Amino acid sequence: DTAVSQTPKYLVTQMGNDKSIKCEQNLGHDTMYWYKQDSKKFLKIMFSYNNKELIINETVPNRFSPKSPDKAHLNLHINSLELGDSAVYFCASSFRDRDIGELFFGEGSRLTVL
Amino acid sequence: RKEVEQDPGPFNVPEGATVAFNCTYSNSASQSFFWYRQDCRKEPKLLMSVYSSGNEDGRFTAQLNRASQYISLLIRDSKLSDSATYLCVVPNQAGTALIFGKGTTLSVSS
Numbered sequence: 001d002t003a004v005s006q007t008p009k010y011l012v013t014q015m016g017n018d019k020s021i022k023c024e025q026n027l028g029h030d031t032m033y034w035y036k037q038d039s040k041k042f043l044k045i046m047f048s049y050n051n052k053e054l055i056i057n058e059t060v061p062n063r064f065s066p067k068s069p070d071k072a073h074l075n076l077h078i079n080s081l082e083l084g085d086s087a088v089y090f091c092a093s094s095f096r097d098r099d100i101g102e103l104f105f106g107e108g109s110r111l112t113v114l
Numbered sequence: 115r116k117e118v119e120q121d122p123g124p125f126n127v128p129e130g131a132t133v134a135f136n137c138t139y140s141n142s143a144s145q146s147f148f149w150y151r152q153d154c155r156k157e158p159k160l161l162m163s164v165y166s167s168g169n170e171d172g173r174f175t176a177q178l179n180r181a182s183q184y185i186s187l188l189i190r191d192s193k194l195s196d197s198a199t200y201l202c203v204v205p206n207q208a209g210t211a212l213i214f215g216k217g218t219t220l221s222v223s224s
Contacts (some may be wrong), residue, residue: 100205
């Protein structure tokens, strides 16, 4: 069983399109995250949800909208895709109040915008 | 000072070598620190946690110097399988997420 699973793993699309990435975790964690890793391999926090409540919203264009239907799922919708959105998007999960240092990451969703 | 800074490398070493990576952090209130490992085209995974002055796990030793706000990772007797990017990680000021350094790339050759 995959602990944190993301779909799709690869996504190639044209500028201006809208796309979504889904994430699910079966670890019973209460907190989920989206991180973006750009072409320079820099891994940067985008959003964090704790029990469906948004707790971190970094400086991210409002074209990016996260949605958490329940604490096991955190999806990311991106409107009007731009070239600079090309990156690997990692979903992760953890327990908020114990051992915040141990994040479990999904395998990543590699987005290429043409 | 940036939140987390690392020497990006790459570090190219032969098998059996000892190699050390350094990391500095800006939040003097941080109580916990972490090293993650990321293989090429894979997700990051936790390698070690550091809560006091240091931690040792087999060939890997992490040390913390709070006065200098400096963390190090020492790898002894390097193996080919140690080739990866090593990420220095600290919690953000609110303790609600992890901030990752840009990583140090290690390449071990035979």
